[in-house]
Amino acid sequence: MVIKVEKFVSILKEHDLKVTPQRIAILRYLEIHRTHPSADTIYEDLKADNPSLSKTTIYNSLDMLKQHGLVKALRLGSTVRYDYSTNRHHHFWCRRCGKIMDITGDDPCWKDMVGDDHRVEEVHVYLKGVCSTCLKKKKEED
């Protein structure tokens, strides 16, 4: 997959962020890998190309990119995963194969849930279960 570095340079500049190879690498990684990787996975994979990469940089960068809405952090159970896309969607997490799938259906009626009293700023949702692929494998016992 060929992805131009220029694209990420512009994105960073648009947000008045300094352009560093580390940030470009992270954005590029998330654009290519749509698997909702963890900070550690990103670190391990990027270290191959840049042995001096620090895990602190991964955390710092992801946090900064998150502040600027360029990446999204999702908490599934005890793990934090990162997502490049920023349009609101939710996730289905298969407990069997571990795959995390985007749910693109209509956004349910959140406003109805809280009424107008509170100001909702973030909506955190994920569903957990067994995905269709795993169900078909008929390895179901429980």
Added chain:
Amino acid sequence: MVIKVEKFVSILKEHDLKVTPQRIAILRYLEIHRTHPSADTIYEDLKADNPSLSKTTIYNSLDMLKQHGLVKALRLGSTVRYDYSTNRHHHFWCRRCGKIMDITGDDPCWKDMVGDDHRVEEVHVYLKGVCSTCLKKKKEED
């Protein structure tokens, strides 16, 4: 608040769980404190009555009670909070005062979100923002 120990003894027995003072204390604590406390908060508070209480026991017991559907664990950001009630509801978390409020409105259309392909076993939802009380305090700047 007077809460009979007998109640928790029966609950534990119904689930074929051994009745121990620690388990009773935890259930009793959660019944009284509807503030969605963390494991550590429960531990610190119960230690007053039982100095030899171990934090491992808190974790073990909460986990066991969770397995049997007697308590529910909710993850809000990086913290895990525990809840005595077991009927499905979601939460609103105020980023200003930290209070966690139950959302009792109708359950949105989860099934529509995933369709019939996947088997949904758990629904994890919380909304974050600023609660009405904090909004009224007009301490809003951001």
Added chain:
DNA sequence: TTTAATATTGAAATAAATACAGTTTAAGAA
């Protein structure tokens, strides 16, 4: 009261995330 299975305890280990101080780098000015 005895017994065996289970629960509790407390210390040690683990893992993810954060803090920090020193070094390096990006990007604008000269």
Added chain:
DNA sequence: TTCTTAAACTGTATTTATTTCAATATTAAA
């Protein structure tokens, strides 16, 4: 291009929540 400075990066140390584990204590049933 070189200089300058603020910001970013690195690597180690630390923190905090949780888990592991072996020894001890307790529950519940015979």
